[in-house]
Amino acid sequence: MTESFRIGFLPLVDAALPILAHELGLAAREDVAIELVRDMTWATVRDRLLYGHTDAAHIIAPLAIATALGRDRPPVAMAVPFVLGLNGNAVTFSIALARAVGLGETLGDPAAIGAALREVAAARKTAGKRLRFGVVHRYSSHNYMLRYWLAGVGIHPDADVEIVVTSPPFAADALAAGEVDGICVGEPWNSIAVDRGVGQIALATAQIWRRGVEKVLALRETLVHERRDAVEALIRALHAAAAHFVTPEAAEESADILARPEYLDAPRDAVLRAITDRIRVVPGGEPIHYPDFMFQYREAANFPWRSQAAWLYSQMIRWDNNVFSEADAATASSVFRPDIYRAALAGTGAPLPGASSKLEGGLDQPIGAGSVQGRLVLGNDRFFDGRAFDPDDIPAYLAGLE
């Protein structure tokens, strides 16, 4: 019997896997039917998921964790058995800010750009008009990546600049309207800002953390209990979609599908550039190739490492000014469910990591890692400042960041 899943999503390139699994018949091959539900804000995606209007969601990982922890609402147990991708976001400055900071025509060095931005931010603060950046949600990787970078170059994200929320479909508009001086958002919204001539890309978030966890597939934990076999079939379908998505021959067709009005409703060329890791940095410029701008499949990218959830938790308490709680850290980490991922893909040939947690940001070059199935190689996963995150000692990590 075919099992059906209603899956919520926002119009973003990294909603590709459930969309392609549906469109290319990869879900049907696993006896799964996918119905996609498009929204414009993360709050709506989350509400539909929590109250059973959808069965699963393409969602920002920190929001799934915040929901499980009951931040600003009663807690609901969540399960993330599959990561929909790493990175794929960028920081885009208004043309005026790009000029003030002296951005070049290519992606520059995060530390150097940060140093220049620090001067501008200080001048604006003195003038009583702090620089304002838009991120897509309070509980988003965008918020944490941007803050990590700002703090790392000596700009306090709350005191020296201002950070506000602009949902992805409205981020380029906010930049165009002058409501913000910069945005941190997923594709195609940076590229749309550049193509409209209102923004210049300063950094890819992959430059801040080479292997940063991004969107995830989230479900209510109770649903996973009730429909475990179907959830595993869905994971296999998404994994097959990921394998297909990253082949160079698939790019054109993927862009055709994603650009359609019912999905991203966005210019095809901007979508294609993101998929093929080619970024147009300045309006009218030639796209430049930045490898692994989006990272959807290799190195078991879809495996939900508990250490990724732990890093997000560390940033949540860092910026919400909460104290570290062993119990909350455990709840946050256990939202990510490598056990379900392994069970779903056992016997398929997909590399399955033996461990569920790892040191994040500890690798400079590709290295073989322990696996219970297949051959696993993990690549450079550095943070821009060279720090590594040990999920077993979050307080020490946070103390080191102060």
Next chain:
Amino acid sequence: MRIAIIDTSAGRAAVISDGLREAGLDDLVLIDPAGALVAQIEAAKPEVILINLENPSRDLLEDFFAMSRALARPIAMFVDQSDAEATGAAIDAGVSAYVVDGLSKQRIKPVIDLAIRRFQAFSTLQRELDEAKNALAERTTIDRAKAILMKRRQIDEPAAYALLRGQAMRTNRRIGEIAEAIVTSEALLGDME
């Protein structure tokens, strides 16, 4: 209990506030969706905020709720997770809400239930209005098609209508579709003779 209503549809906001007033809840603030939302909410200091589920400002508002003291500890409306039926109905109806923590469930539930009914009623109203509009448009098209047939074939109105109806029955289509085709072809070919 002060209730703020934020809705991208001014018509629906009016329908909801009417319903709340009828139920004796008359401490209402209608937030202008085109104005500065945050400033309006800060000024109103509501205990309950009703908002359409798909409101484009929701991510921004949640950030504001988390940061500000305008609402003392706001939480999402679904205070009681066990009340799955009501919450499901709310999402289906397209309504969401933020409630100040500590308000008793007995006081909130009638507000939420009323909002759900009014949202549903508004959808029905909207649908009926759309249907009425479509019917009206179809009526106009049929009249124009009849006029074209009467002129071209030199026949009277009942005969023109009979022609339309006969063609619709033979081809298993609605009269409106046949009329639409006639009006379109007249627009494209009418001046060729």
